[in-house]
Amino acid sequence: MLSLNRTCFLSNSGINGSRTAIQRHGLPAAYVRVPGSLSTRARAAKSGDTGVVVETAFKEMQFGNGSPATVNVEMDTTVGGGVKDVYGEDTATEDQLVTPWSVSVASGYNLLRDPHHNKGLAFNEKERDAHYLRGLLPPTVVSQELQVKKMMHNIRQYQVPLQKYMAMTDLQEMNERLFYKLLIDNVEELLPVVYTPTVGEACQKYGSIFRRPQGLFISLKEKGRILEVLKNWPERNIQVIVVTDGERILGLGDLGCQGMGIPVGKLSLYTALGGVRPSACLPITIDVGTNNESLLNDEFYIGLRQRRATGQEYDELLHEFMCAVKQNYGEKVLIQFEDFANHNAFDLLEKYGTTHLVFNDDIQGTASVVLAGLIAAQKLVGGGLADHRYLFLGAGEAGTGIAELIALEISKQTNVPLDLARKNIWLVDSKGLVVSSRKESLQHFKKPWAHEHEPLIDLVDAVKAIKPTVLIGTSGVGRTFTKEVVQTMASLNEKPIILSLSNPTSQSECTAQEAYRWSEGRAIFASGSPFAPVEYEGKVFVPGQANNAYIFPGFGLGLIMSGAIRVHDDMLLAASEALAAEVTREDFKKGLIYPPFSNIRKISANIAARVATKAYELGLATRLPQPDDLVKCAESCMYSPTYRSYR
Numbered sequence: 008m009l010s011l012n013r014t015c016f017l018s019n020s021g022i023n024g025s026r027t028a029i030q031r032h033g034l035p036a037a038y039v040r041v042p043g044s045l046s047t048r049a050r051a052a053k054s055g056d057t058g059v060v061v062e063t064a065f066k067e068m069q070f071g072n073g074s075p076a077t078v079n080v081e082m083d084t085t086v087g088g089g090v091k092d093v094y095g096e097d098t099a100t101e102d103q104l105v106t107p108w109s110v111s112v113a114s115g116y117n118l119l120r121d122p123h124h125n126k127g128l129a130f131n132e133k134e135r136d137a138h139y140l141r142g143l144l145p146p147t148v149v150s151q152e153l154q155v156k157k158m159m160h161n162i163r164q165y166q167v168p169l170q171k172y173m174a175m176t177d178l179q180e181m182n183e184r185l186f187y188k189l190l191i192d193n194v195e196e197l198l199p200v201v202y203t204p205t206v207g208e209a210c211q212k213y214g215s216i217f218r219r220p221q222g223l224f225i226s227l228k229e230k231g232r233i234l235e236v237l238k239n240w241p242e243r244n245i246q247v248i249v250v251t252d253g254e255r256i257l258g259l260g261d262l263g264c265q266g267m268g269i270p271v272g273k274l275s276l277y278t279a280l281g282g283v284r285p286s287a288c289l290p291i292t293i294d295v296g297t298n299n300e301s302l303l304n305d306e307f308y309i310g311l312r313q314r315r316a317t318g319q320e321y322d323e324l325l326h327e328f329m330c331a332v333k334q335n336y337g338e339k340v341l342i343q344f345e346d347f348a349n350h351n352a353f354d355l356l357e358k359y360g361t362t363h364l365v366f367n368d369d370i371q372g373t374a375s376v377v378l379a380g381l382i383a384a385q386k387l388v389g390g391g392l393a394d395h396r397y398l399f400l401g402a403g404e405a406g407t408g409i410a411e412l413i414a415l416e417i418s419k420q421t422n423v424p425l426d427l428a429r430k431n432i433w434l435v436d437s438k439g440l441v442v443s444s445r446k447e448s449l450q451h452f453k454k455p456w457a458h459e460h461e462p463l464i465d466l467v468d469a470v471k472a473i474k475p476t477v478l479i480g481t482s483g484v485g486r487t488f489t490k491e492v493v494q495t496m497a498s499l500n501e502k503p504i505i506l507s508l509s510n511p512t513s514q515s516e517c518t519a520q521e522a523y524r525w526s527e528g529r530a531i532f533a534s535g536s537p538f539a540p541v542e543y544e545g546k547v548f549v550p551g552q553a554n555n556a557y558i559f560p561g562f563g564l565g566l567i568m569s570g571a572i573r574v575h576d577d578m579l580l581a582a583s584e585a586l587a588a589e590v591t592r593e594d595f596k597k598g599l600i601y602p603p604f605s606n607i608r609k610i611s612a613n614i615a616a617r618v619a620t621k622a623y624e625l626g627l628a629t630r631l632p633q634p635d636d637l638v639k640c641a642e643s644c645m646y647s648p649t650y651r652s653y654r
């Protein structure tokens with residue numbers, strides 16, 4: 008055993024990184040551990056190399072939380088035959104060393120290139136000395152606060168949202184903590200940049216702006232090898248996966264492999280808003296082809312150039328994926344489905360809901376957010392949820408998901424059977440009002456909403472006939488709440504509730520301005536994508552945003568905290584109630600039915616606590632014993648982007 012006493016940064020910069028550190032600092036060779044499975048180690052050892060060394064001291068390390076640490080490096084020379092210069096002429100090649108699972112020491116130049124540990128100009132004098140940074144940085148030492156100020160200044164110079172998006176992506180790849188500090192401290196300004204609506208444009212142009220992979224791409228080419236692919240990802244303690252197959256990206260349709268922007272963006276919010284460690288988040292895009300002709304013909308397209316696989320081929324790939332995830336990460340990893348097309352989204356949720364911890368943000372997350380807004384809106388309009396009539400334009404994932412959660416809440420509040428609670432909820436799809444005479448030809452998820460009524464094609468006719476108090480747009484089709492629709496709503500209701508939820512902004516059913524103007528300032532309005540405040544007859548109206556980001560980060564944190572193994576509808580209801588409870592008297596005075604985003608971390612902690620409480624009540628939590636104070640517990644386990652001291 009050879010013993011070394013050094014302060015090190017642990018990172019995943021790979022064998023290249025460690026080699027440079029080794030060479031630069033004259034460390035003995037083999038400053039590398041292979042933390043893979045025993046078989047990986049065995050493979051490494053068998054390859055005849057002399058240098059893959061398993062360092063016993065590293066076993067104690069909390070690797071994956073990005074923490075630097077002082078370690079006593081003990082080199083176990085038993086694997087591979089002894090410490091020699093592994094990287095010397097006559098030793099193993101890097102390929103033989105099974106690179107993906109190497110853990111290396113980052114210092115000097117590599118430390119500055121390592122986004123998980125880089126602090127840029129914020130490295131202080133002592134750190135610069137201790138970690139071989141002298142001369143690699145200009146003399147100035149600045150605080151993280153000043154770095155935030157400078158980055159915000161730079162980002163505000165860009166006029167085009169996509170440029171802001173790219174600047175944020177660059178920052179994320181350069182200095183992860185600074186990225187999250189910026190996002191957390193300026194959440195209202197930057198949310199529309201890293202997420203809806205700009206992320207939609209980023210996906211449309213993802214091939215052109217692609218620089219470095221930020222998540223895993225699993226395509227049909229990887230069929231039969233998905234477990235192996237998962238093992239290529241550099242982090243192992245994964246708690247949340249957001250996965251898409253790119254078939255229905257926001258309201259923009261099939262963007263194939265370029266849908267990757269969505270899992271990446273959603274997971275940034277898991278960290279920024281919900282406090283889940285970045286290293287515990289894994290974005291995945293499953294590429295089964297695309298039916299988007301213009302992408303197939305786009306020379307910069309990054310995905311498989313074939314039409315979408317369907318049926319058995321699709322199912323088998325997804326099944327292999329689901330099994331591989333569970334095998335690799337255990338049953339407590341949360342899998343969030345995002346932006347799958349209707350025909351797969353419902354089936355996947357149903358199929359894996361009983362075997363995996365799965366959550367569909369478009370069905371369940373949107374539903375929980377909208378229900379929260381409706382619960383809060385009762386304070387403005389009086390009465391309860393059961394006193395309303397609801398009409399949806401759009402009967403897909405969001406529409407039916409919201410409808411079902413409203414019905415569940417009404418049924419719970421008033422003790423009426425679910426079937427009866429559904430009777431006040433009506434849907435309009437592309438063929439008109441969903442009515443019982445259409446039942447035969449309806450997709451299964453629409454059937455519960457096919458009530459007795461004569462067929463109606465037009466939305467205006469449906470509004471006139473059903474006389475809804477709440478109108479909800481989930482159609483993915485912009486400008487469908489026409490002047491006549493909004494005016495009819497306003498003629499029927501003193502305070503019509505109008506939610507125009509489709510994303511991004513171009514697909515919104517109406518704008519905030521239209522909603523306020525056409526309702527003569529009486530609408531209670533919220534949208535999926537953000538709108539600026541509107542002035543109407545001398546009064547300023549601040550539109551609310553029924554943003555999914557209110558719920559899913561806190562919801563996920565609650566599941567993780569409690570070690571939940573399944574998602575249950577009651578958890579969604581609990582999350583909605585928790586969010587609705589965050590709307591203050593001041594917010595109501597402004598006509599808002601959602602709280603400001605500036606408090607989102609506190610909101611997420613409260614949602615997490617309520618979700619975790621439900622998980623314990625339902626016997627679905629595995630982290631025992633239950634902590635006494637779940638809000639405190641949530642707050643204390645949240646990731647902080649403040650720099651750590653590397654001394």
Ligand SMILES: O=C([O-])CC(=O)C(=O)O
Pocket residue numbers: 203256257258346368369509510535554555556
């Ligand atoms: O991303 C959002 O804001 C909402 C969402 O999931 C979608 O529209 O698919």
Ligand SMILES: [Mg+2]
Pocket residue numbers: 257345346368369
């Ligand atoms: Mg979505």
